[in-house]
């Protein structure tokens with residue numbers, strides 16, 4: 053990720069180091085070669101003093117504050133903007149057979165990640181406030197999608213060294229479970245997916261954005 057260069061007007065990407073959604077965008081910025089045009093700003097979440105709130109009342113990361121003050125929030129809306137300004141082959145193509153394939157894979161992975169985020173939020177509550185029903189539902193969902201992904205990767209999906217938004221999102225979802233949601237032993241019974249993740253994890257942009265452990 054490029055160094056902060058405040059002497060030049062530029063766009064600002066607000067992120068938290070533990071956020072898998074923000075990590076998707078941070079990796080996309082690096083993979084698209086936009087690091088020198090987008091400064092990254094670490095911010096606090098769920099904090100009334102957060103530096104993000106004056107820009108974005110939603111208070112979630114990733115949030116991309118453009119030079120003109122426009123604020124883009126939601127990973128899936130920020131990625132097409134990055135693709136558009138980069139001038140490189142898009143990470144989230146919006147047309148063509150390959151494009152639909154990436155969109156389909158991206159949606160599946162972000163659906164899994166959304167469920168994991170709900171599950172993780174339950175685990176962050178005091179034990180007596182947790183919902184066993186929600187945890188059970190999200191556990192089943194995560195395992196179901198991960199089993200489908202294991203079969204897809206075994207069947208040749210996500211092969212090769214290329215990068216796209218679906219692959220980045222998948223790696224960030226697995227990477228989140230490695231460090232911040234270890235309650236789920238996602239590797240068990242999924243040797244092919246685990247090997248895919250280990251290969252993808254060698255990418256410099258992935259290594260540069262490893263989240264701190266959460267203890268969960």
Ligand SMILES: N[C@@H](CCC(=O)N[C@@H](CS)C(=O)NCC(=O)O)C(=O)O
Pocket residue numbers: 068070071072073074097098110111112113114125126127128169
């Ligand atoms: N749907 C959003 C989800 C983003 C999200 O949930 N971010 C979390 C961090 S992982 C957040 O900012 N949470 C702070 C809050 O909920 O107040 C996206 O795709 O960008």
